[in-house]
Amino acid sequence: MKSKVTVLLLAAILAGACGGGKGSKPSGKVVNIYIWTNYLPQEVIDEFERRTGIHANVDTFDSNEAVLAKLQSGVAGYDVAVPSDYMLKILIPQGLVQSLDHGRLPHLKNLDPRFLNQKYDPGNGHSVPYLWGTTGIGYDQRKVQPSVDSWAAVFDPRHAGRILMLDDQREVFGAALRLMGRSINERDPAILRQAAERLKKQKPLVRTYNSSDFANLLAAGDVDLSQGYNGELAEAVSHSSGRLTYVIPKEGGTLWIDNLAIPKGARNVDAAYAFLDFVMLPEIAAKIVNHVHYACANQAALPLIDAKIKADPAIYPSQEILNRCELIEDLGETTQLLDQLWTEVKAQ
Amino acid sequence: MKSGRGVRRLLAAHTVLVYLFLYAPIAILMVFSFNAARQTAFWQGFTFDWYRRLLNDGLLLRALRNSLEVAGITTAAAVLLGTPAALALARPAFRGKRMTQTLLYLPVIIPEVVLGAALVTFFGAVSLQLSLGTVVIAHVVFSVSYVALVVRARLAGLDPALEEAARDLGAGPFETFRRVTLPLALPGIVASALLVFTLSIDDYVITSFVAGVGATTLPLLIYSMLKVGVTPEVNAISTLLLAVTIVLIAAAHRLLQEKEGR
Amino acid sequence: MTRKTRRALPFLLPTWLALGLFFLVPLLLMLGISFAQRGIYGGLQPIQHLGNYLRSGAFLANYARSFDGIFLKIAWRSLWMAVATTGLCIVVSFPIAYYLALLAPRRWKGLLLGLVVIPFWTSFLIRTYAWMFILRTEGLLNLVLVGSGFLRHPVELLYTQTAVMIGLVYGELPFMILPLYASLEKLDRSLLEAGSDLGANTFQTFKRVTFPLTLPGLAAGIVLVFIPSLGQFVVSDLLGGARSMLFGNLIQNQFAVARNQPFGAALAFELTAAVLLLLLGYAALARRRGEDLL
Numbered sequence: 001m002k003s004k005v006t007v008l009l010l011a012a013i014l015a016g017a018c019g020g021g022k023g024s025k026p027s028g029k030v031v032n033i034y035i036w037t038n039y040l041p042q043e044v045i046d047e048f049e050r051r052t053g054i055h056a057n058v059d060t061f062d063s064n065e066a067v068l069a070k071l072q073s074g075v076a077g078y079d080v081a082v083p084s085d086y087m088l089k090i091l092i093p094q095g096l097v098q099s100l101d102h103g104r105l106p107h108l109k110n111l112d113p114r115f116l117n118q119k120y121d122p123g124n125g126h127s128v129p130y131l132w133g134t135t136g137i138g139y140d141q142r143k144v145q146p147s148v149d150s151w152a153a154v155f156d157p158r159h160a161g162r163i164l165m166l167d168d169q170r171e172v173f174g175a176a177l178r179l180m181g182r183s184i185n186e187r188d189p190a191i192l193r194q195a196a197e198r199l200k201k202q203k204p205l206v207r208t209y210n211s212s213d214f215a216n217l218l219a220a221g222d223v224d225l226s227q228g229y230n231g232e233l234a235e236a237v238s239h240s241s242g243r244l245t246y247v248i249p250k251e252g253g254t255l256w257i258d259n260l261a262i263p264k265g266a267r268n269v270d271a272a273y274a275f276l277d278f279v280m281l282p283e284i285a286a287k288i289v290n291h292v293h294y295a296c297a298n299q300a301a302l303p304l305i306d307a308k309i310k311a312d313p314a315i316y317p318s319q320e321i322l323n324r325c326e327l328i329e330d331l332g333e334t335t336q337l338l339d340q341l342w343t344e345v346k347a348q
Numbered sequence: 349m350k351s352g353r354g355v356r357r358l359l360a361a362h363t364v365l366v367y368l369f370l371y372a373p374i375a376i377l378m379v380f381s382f383n384a385a386r387q388t389a390f391w392q393g394f395t396f397d398w399y400r401r402l403l404n405d406g407l408l409l410r411a412l413r414n415s416l417e418v419a420g421i422t423t424a425a426a427v428l429l430g431t432p433a434a435l436a437l438a439r440p441a442f443r444g445k446r447m448t449q450t451l452l453y454l455p456v457i458i459p460e461v462v463l464g465a466a467l468v469t470f471f472g473a474v475s476l477q478l479s480l481g482t483v484v485i486a487h488v489v490f491s492v493s494y495v496a497l498v499v500r501a502r503l504a505g506l507d508p509a510l511e512e513a514a515r516d517l518g519a520g521p522f523e524t525f526r527r528v529t530l531p532l533a534l535p536g537i538v539a540s541a542l543l544v545f546t547l548s549i550d551d552y553v554i555t556s557f558v559a560g561v562g563a564t565t566l567p568l569l570i571y572s573m574l575k576v577g578v579t580p581e582v583n584a585i586s587t588l589l590l591a592v593t594i595v596l597i598a599a600a601h602r603l604l605q606e607k608e609g610r
Numbered sequence: 611m612t613r614k615t616r617r618a619l620p621f622l623l624p625t626w627l628a629l630g631l632f633f634l635v636p637l638l639l640m641l642g643i644s645f646a647q648r649g650i651y652g653g654l655q656p657i658q659h660l661g662n663y664l665r666s667g668a669f670l671a672n673y674a675r676s677f678d679g680i681f682l683k684i685a686w687r688s689l690w691m692a693v694a695t696t697g698l699c700i701v702v703s704f705p706i707a708y709y710l711a712l713l714a715p716r717r718w719k720g721l722l723l724g725l726v727v728i729p730f731w732t733s734f735l736i737r738t739y740a741w742m743f744i745l746r747t748e749g750l751l752n753l754v755l756v757g758s759g760f761l762r763h764p765v766e767l768l769y770t771q772t773a774v775m776i777g778l779v780y781g782e783l784p785f786m787i788l789p790l791y792a793s794l795e796k797l798d799r800s801l802l803e804a805g806s807d808l809g810a811n812t813f814q815t816f817k818r819v820t821f822p823l824t825l826p827g828l829a830a831g832i833v834l835v836f837i838p839s840l841g842q843f844v845v846s847d848l849l850g851g852a853r854s855m856l857f858g859n860l861i862q863n864q865f866a867v868a869r870n871q872p873f874g875a876a877l878a879f880e881l882t883a884a885v886l887l888l889l890l891g892y893a894a895l896a897r898r899r900g901e902d903l904l
Contacts, residue, residue: 032561037576057562058407060572065867072652072869073472077479077560090651161766208769208851212576222747222768333650339868346863347680347855355812359709363722366706370729370783373740376750380743390753429625436621442614448622451629457889458637459841461858462878465865469643469875470636489632492625550733552844557865567735574739574848583743586736593732601724 029054031271034070034078036258037062037212038232039131041291048278054271062211063168065339071096071263079266080275085257086170088127089120089330097126097261104273107280110300115257120330127259128276129297131231131288134317134325135171135254138218138233138246139225151179151249154225155198160205164217164226167209169342170328171254172199175227178251185329189337196341203348218244231294234314246314248321255325257297374590381583398584408585411569414480418565419548422487426544429488430495431537435529437496438503452497455490463490464557471558478560486558487551491544498543502536503529542600546593644875645669652869672876681860681877688857691771692839695778696786699835700828702779703786707827708820710787711794712802723791730784738848741777742768745849769851777845782838786831793827794820826896833892837885857881 029052033040037060045056059078061067064087070076071091083091091097102108108128115129139148144159154163154175165172174184176195186192207223215232217223219240226233230246237244260279262272278284285296286304295315302310309315331338381399385392402408437448455463467486471478510532514524552567559568566589573582647655647668657663675681710722729737744750745767752764767773797820805815843858850856855863861881864874 030562034561037572059561059564062575063867065869068652069866069869073468073478075472075476075478075560077477077562094651203853206853207766208853210851216576220746220748221764222766336648336650339870343860343863343868344680347684347860356713359705359713362705363709363714366702366783367725369702369780370726373737373744373780374729374732376744377736377740380750390748429628432621433625436618439614439618442618443612444615444618444622448626451626451634455629455633457837457885458882459837459858459878459885461841461843461861462637462640462882463633465861465874465878466636466640467632468865469640469871470632473639485632488628492628496625546731550735552735567733570733570735570739571844574735574742582739586733586739589736590732594728597724597728597731 029268029271030057031055031080031268031275032057032059032078032266033080033082033275034059034061034067034076035080035082036060039082039258039292039294041288043291044279044284044288047284047287048275052271052274052278054268054274056275065169067091068096074265076263077267078263079268079272081261081263082130082258083127083261084328085118085120085259086328086330088259088261090335091261092121092126096264098264098266098269099125100127100262100276101273105277105280107277110280110282110285110298112297112299115297118257118327120327121259127261128280130258130260130279131292131294131296132255132257133230133294133315134248134321135166135174135227135229135256136233136246136248137225138215138228138236138244140218140221140243141245142243143224147245148225148247149250151175151251153249154227155179155202155205157205159225161207162224163202163206164214164223164228165202165206165209166214166227166229167211169338171227172209172345173338173342174254174328176202178249181251184254184326185331187331187334189334192334192337192341196345199345200348203345209346229294230314230317231292234312235293237314238308238312248317248324250324252324252326255322255327257327377583378587378590381580381587383580383583385580398580399588401581402584402588405581407564408566408569411564411566414563415549415566418480418483418487419545421484422491422548423541423545425484425488426491426495427537427541430492430540431499431533433492433496434499434503434533434536435525437500452493455493456497460551460553464554467554468557478558478563480560480563482558482560483555483563483565486554487548490554491548494544494547495537495540498540499533499536502539503533506532538600640875641879643872644672644879646872647671648870648872652871654872672873673880675873676877676880684855684857684860687854688840691775691778691856692836694775695782695839696832696836698775698779699782699786700831703783703790703831707787707790707794711791712797712799726784726787726791730788734781735844737781738777738845741773741780742848745773745776768849769853771850771854773849774846774854777849778839778842781845782835785834785838789827789830789834790824791827793824793830797823829892829895833889837888840885841881 031054033056035058039060040058045058048054048056061070064084067081067083067087068090070078071081072094081097083097088097102124105128108124111129115132116124118129121127137148137151137153139153141147143162144153153159154165165175170184173192173195176198177184177186177191180191180195180198182191182195186195208217210217214226214228215236218226218228218233219236233244233246237246260276262269262276266272279288280298282298282300283304285298285301289296289301289309290306293309293312293315313321382394382396383391384395384397433448433452437445437452464486467482467489468478471482476482511524511528514528515521519527550567551565552571555565555568556571559565566585570582570585573579643654646657649655663669706726710719710726714722742749746752747764747766747768749768751767752761755761756764767776801819801823802815805819806812810818841858841861843856843862846854846856846859857877858881861874861877864870864877868874
């Protein structure tokens with residue numbers, strides 16, 4: 001008798017635990033967001049819900065190819081997605097994102113014209129820029145000497161087992177291609193195969209491929225060199241008392257722009273527009289930047305951004321450094337070859 | 349038998365080591381969920397902070413609710429589908445019996461990766477939006493088999509004379525079922541329900557393929573937390589889950605023991 | 611339809627429908643896709659002329675590709691990892707199963723067995739995470755080893771094959787201990803006594819009496835450990851650092867990132883075929899010995 005009561009009691013407690021709790025939806029209005037990890041602070045999500053009454057479900061990804069896979073399946077159910085530049089170039093012709101009605105985005109005027117009307121989305125017919133940044137190398141200055149100025153550092157056997165590369169085919173191939181003096185947008189199959197060979201030789205030196213946790217791993221001392229995105233690395237650098245630093249190698253780095261888009265078939269289009277417009281408010285954009293340490297494309301937000309962040313050359317690099325960087329572009333038919341070569345490198 | 353005693357001690361020592369191996373990582377997780385340090389395993393003071401953060405974490409609570417909902421519905425569906433199947437299979441051979449058995453074995457045998465991939469392909473092909481519902485469907489697919497197989501095993505061990513006796517005494521088929529078969533099968537049904545509930549709550553692989561947005565279950569949330577880095581919050585969730593599981597098992601064990609004692 | 615079958619129908623129909631629609635159909639669909647080709651960015655390439663496509667053998671392209679050196683390497687790596695895991699599990703499990711079944715004091719048996727089962731009921735993810743926590747550079751193991759002065763530099767175990775192996779063995783251990791225990795428990799103790807009465811020492815008794823009688827339990831344990839190890843990808847993803855790709859990772863990768871569903875489907879079926887063959891072998895073996903399957 002006693003044990004039966006125990007079981008019933010436990011069941012009742014569990015039922016109660018899920019009935020109450022902060023998870024209940026308020027008005028039934030919902031927006032489903034698919035965004036990069038570490039890219040949207042919880043306080044901004046909360047603020048959005050407070051102001052609009054719309055509940056935000058946020059799922060994260062750490063590679064553009066994952067976005068493509070989800071949107072291609074047609075059944076993922078996202079209302080907002082945040083692909084990078086070259087991925088938009090792929091999504092738009094496949095009809096996987098909707099065209100945007102600028103009339104419904106009054107705060108679009110806050111954005112810096114330098115980031116608008118890019119080649120991958122002329123006239124911003126399908127997207128608005130969100131955050132931008134660079135990809136370079138973060139490293140521990142005490143352990144890696146002399147100071148790093150070339151991608152050769154992440155191919156250097158002296159650092160065997162202490163290197164981290166992003167789990168991203170375009171970025172990893174980019175490192176190899178730049179070291180070979182080529183562009184990250186190289187299409188020649190022969191050159192790509194050579195790059196793949198280099199990467200296969202590099203693999204034993206790489207401790208792990210990781211696009212979400214690279215800054216923590218560098219900060220914790222699990223690796224000495226990490227290919228990575230400037231924002232998270234800059235944050236780790238600023239907390240490291242001078243031990244870590246971020247650099248864009250002389251052969252060049254990647255400049256990337258991440259954009260907000262509404263997938264085709266989104267069910268909560270009104271909520272999606274509300275969200276897109278919300279993050280273009282100056283105080284919201286500034287809050288995001290201050291939190292995630294990536295630069296935004298929002299001019300009106302500039303005065304509200306932390307002075308330390310604006311002064312950080314890793315986050316707001318000089319024009320000279322930006323000139324060394326290139327945007328990733330879609331490879332068209334060569335994409336298939338690259339997908340294949342990447343599988344081969346990872347399969348090694 | 350002198351060699352026997354030495355061997356005996358060696359085996360006992362080995363057993364202790366294995367238990368240590370099994371439980372040390374779990375114990376370590378629990379202990380360090382109270383560690384104030386964020387990044388390292390270096391002890392920096394005792395704190396309930398991580399638990400406090402968990403209880404205020406809306407995302408986590410929602411994931412927990414999703415997992416419980418899915419597990420609950422899955423268990424109910426699996427029992428409702430699997431028990432009749434087990435009853436039919438407990439009967440002597442009929443045409444199609446072997447085929448049914450094979451069909452029931454397959455979801456258990458086929459690797460989870462394959463099942464997950466097949467289901468997401470199917471849902472895409474019929475344009476069924478990924479959601480909590482698709483997760484339930486996927487879970488029911490592998491759960492029905494467990495229920496059917498466990499209950500059938502239980503029924504196989506029963507004395508057929510009991511049912512015959514009931515019928516001889518004039519009970520109709522439904523009454524026989526209700527008053528003889530079902531009570532006897534109940535421990536098997538309960539055991540399989542518990543098994544299926546646990547499997548559903550813990551499932552990561554299949555769920556990762558078929559979960560839609562807003563359908564994040566606890567394992568999916570934990571996995572994404574693990575990917576972003578080792579944090580004490582994960583230790584805290586782990587401890588809570590472990591504690592709940594152990595309590596549930598102990599309670600279920602007591603309950604079943606009582607039933608057997610009758 | 612015989613009368614018996616007709617009577618069983620209402621009991622079986624719901625299950626048949628559920629599994630038929632949500633299990634058989636998806637598998638058949640995936641089989642069909644395994645014969646197709648991927649489009650430029652993913653999805654499927656439309657087939658221009660079905661007759662030619664079939665006649666030219668192009669429909670086997672994915673299967674042919676799966677025998678490329680690099681994928682055979684992954685298959686081989688997954689195979690030996692599953693074998694190694696199973697072997698380690700057997701070595702670790704046999705002594706404890708033997709002790710629990712034959713040597714442990716009777717009143718402790720239930721509790722001891724329960725203690726083996728409890729980890730099985732707890733989340734696999736969490737138990738894998740425990741090893742991440744212990745093995746990382748700033749994790750507990752290194753803290754103890756370096757802090758105590760035993761080592762000068764931290765040992766880097768996380769993101770290695772060793773870590774994956776530890777994680778796999780840790781996860782699968784209960785599945786080997788339990789069947790072995792069940793088999794040993796059923797052992798007729800009088801047989802062991804007979805052995806020693808005839809003059810055999812402990813080791814000889816084990817080799818010629820105990821071990822042969824536990825083969826069914828051993829076989830069951832091997833099946834329960836080896837097959838999941840073949841197809842797993844969570845442990846190698848979390849503990850292996852996305853470096854050592856196993857077959858399960860490869861399949862998941864094709865669906866999630868590489869967007870080559872046809873190739874992924876072909877790989878999935880090859881894995882399934884391997885598993886089914888192994889099980890058929892096990893079933894045949896069991897039938898020959900007159901044992902029941904489960």
